[in-house]
Amino acid sequence: VPTDLADLGISDGLIAVVKQDCPACQLVVPVFEQLAKEPGLTVYSQDDPGFPTEADWVVDDTDLTVSWHLGLDAVPTLVRIEGGTEVARTTGWDRDAWHDLTGQTALGPDLPAFKPG
Structure with missing residues (x-):
């Protein structure tokens, strides 16, 4: 069992976990x-x-x-990883939370502001 995300080859960046059978995941494909x-x-x-x-x-x-x-309990989940460690996470689609986590302010301009996962 990996001890941290770096053991899975994940050291820095954004990871999202989704599934096709999820309305909120379908919604955020353009994002x-x-x-x-x-x-x-x-x-x-x-x-x-x-x-x-x-x-x-x-x-x-x-x-x-x-x-x-x-340790996910819902999707979509967006996670920021730095140095193999999770530093921020949000679940579902929440435009403001995704903006804060990614640093990008123009995400999903045509989407509703919020949709739970």
């Missing part, structure tokens, strides 16, 4: 596409390695290794 334009985003998909898209920043987590390690 992931925005975030993926810059390096440092990895999306772990719990139920479909092709969701939200076939891309090198989407990783199969159908065995739930990363989800278990993070």
Whole structure:
């Protein structure tokens, strides 16, 4: 069992955990596409390695290794990692929380401000 996220090869950046069978996850697909334009985003998909898209920043987590390690109880979850350690987390879609966590203020301009996971 990994002792920290660095043991999973996650040292710095943003990680998101999603599943296709999740309305809030479906809602935020455009946000992931925005975030993926810059390096440092990895999306772990719990139920479909092709969701939200076939891309090198989407990783199969159908065995739930990363989800278990993070102690997730809901998706989507967005986590900021620095030096292999979680420093911030938000669950569900909350535009203000995602802005604070990512440092990007133009995320999801056409989405509702909030949707629980």
